Amino acid sequence: MAKKIKKHSGYVALIGRTNVGKSTFLNAILETKVSIVSNKPQTTRKQILGIKTTKYGQIIFFDSPGIHKPYFKLNERMMKDVHASLVDADLVLYFMEMDDQREDDFAISLFENIGKPIFLVINKIDKYNKAKVLEKIDRFKDAYQWNEIVPLSALKNVNMDLIEELIYNYLPENEYFYPEEEWTLQSERFYVSEIIREKVLNSAQAELPFTTTVKVEEITDKEKIMYIRAEIYVESNSQKKILVGKHGNFVKHVGETARKDLEDYFEKQVYLDLFIKVVPNWRNSPHILSQLDE
Ligand SMILES: Nc1nc2c(ncn2[C@@H]2O[C@H](COP(=O)(O)OP(=O)(O)OP(=O)(O)O)[C@@H](O)[C@H]2O)c(=O)[nH]1
Ligand SMILES: [Mg+2]
Known part of the structure; x- marks a missing residue:
């Protein structure tokens, strides 16, 4: 045996x-x-x-x-x-x-x-x-x-x-703590916001990453497509200008690269609506920080 x-x-x-x-x-x-x-x-x-x-x-x-x-x-x-x-x-x-x-x-x-x-x-x-x-x-x-x-x-x-x-x-002798098929415990909303934030980080220059975050406002399964609306927060108008980029190029690039990953994740077409919002001092706002954690 x-x-x-x-x-x-x-x-x-x-x-x-x-x-x-x-x-x-x-x-x-x-x-x-x-x-x-x-x-x-x-x-x-x-x-x-x-x-x-x-x-x-x-x-x-x-x-x-x-x-x-x-x-x-x-x-x-x-x-x-x-x-x-x-x-x-x-x-x-x-x-x-x-x-x-x-x-x-x-x-x-x-x-x-x-x-x-x-x-x-x-x-x-x-x-x-x-x-x-x-x-x-x-x-x-x-x-x-x-x-x-x-x-x-x-x-x-x-x-x-x-x-x-x-x-x-x-590690101590223990049986499994979580079901075998689990690999993470993040909410879908959080994961989507992270993927978008990753693309912002990878496209942005030096200072911006610290002052930027992403909040997903809506994820709706519309059968053929997954509709996602998200806001990218920055702390000032000048940062917003940088994120919009020339002719909206920066945000377009972020949207395109994020969409690819999200389509793999959801295994369907994704429509990603991105908005840039100026939220002064969001890094010090307990209210905003707790919303971002969800
Ligand atoms: N050459 C090389 N680069 C690596 C390796 N591991 C990570 N990197 C690169 O290092 C950078 C940082 O990687 P992360 O995994 O984000 O580092 P982290 O420790 O999680 O960073 P924080 O979340 O900011 O604390 C990325 O550009 C990675 O591609 C490695 O083994 N070799
Ligand atoms: Mg890390």
């Missing part, structure tokens, strides 16, 4: 500074897009759950905003989610990336004395040779009592199987 495999299941927090590749890692390990990715800072703005179910167990990942010092209410909420991920996790994956030359004292101090296993994950090794990777490991191996140190590339799928195996070693 085949021996029954004991399952290991639990929560794993993805923690680290902005842009190190936490969301890229989540999408890669789940082999599906759950969390948006961009080369701009502070892309992930709240905790996002991603579930990986295999015969060995279930890993529930918390993708989290990048660690930073908060100056707006939005950023306070983002850091609160970082702490929530740390508190709720059975295991923490602390991400660094090869490019970043800074010391990580501030970030590491967040989980000092947390009493949980912590891996050091060094991402983006595809950009450097082996000697540089070893140098980086050497520099940070004693910065904390890491349970494991894993160099990887989330983008190029290097060492992803290895880290998955290591994660199971640190």
Whole structure:
């Protein structure tokens, strides 16, 4: 008789500074897009759950905003989610990336004395040779009592199987927590707004990403097409001008690229109506922030 495999299941927090590749890692390990990715800072703005179910167990990942010092209410909420991920996790994956030359004292101090296993994950090794990777490991191996140190590339799928195996070693024996077919718990509305926001981030220049957000006002299934109406918030008229672009080019480009992704997601034609709205200081408005979370 085949021996029954004991399952290991639990929560794993993805923690680290902005842009190190936490969301890229989540999408890669789940082999599906759950969390948006961009080369701009502070892309992930709240905790996002991603579930990986295999015969060995279930890993529930918390993708989290990048660690930073908060100056707006939005950023306070983002850091609160970082702490929530740390508190709720059975295991923490602390991400660094090869490019970043800074010391990580501030970030590491967040989980000092947390009493949980912590891996050091060094991402983006595809950009450097082996000697540089070893140098980086050497520099940070004693910065904390890491349970494991894993160099990887989330983008190029290097060492992803290895880290998955290591994660199971640190999760308690548990049955599945969620139904096998679940991979995330975000609302449709939130996911749609994130996809649009991703396209704004990927099309926008430096400053704009921080001051922009997206609110979906309507999603209506009109049989042949999915009608979606969304507002892109900016904080000032000059930002609005940039987002509209010459002859509406910017917003048109955002609409076209977002529509492609949304059509894949809904598996039908999508009509996307985008409006740009000036909402001064939305990042400090508890009312607006709570609406955006839904
Ligand atoms: N070369 C390379 N680039 C990567 C890798 N992983 C992520 N990136 C790139 O790094 C950038 C940031 O990736 P994200 O996944 O959004 O980073 P994040 O840590 O989630 O960032 P925040 O949500 O802002 O905290 C994107 O441009 C990714 O394509 C990798 O393994 N190699
Ligand atoms: Mg992210």
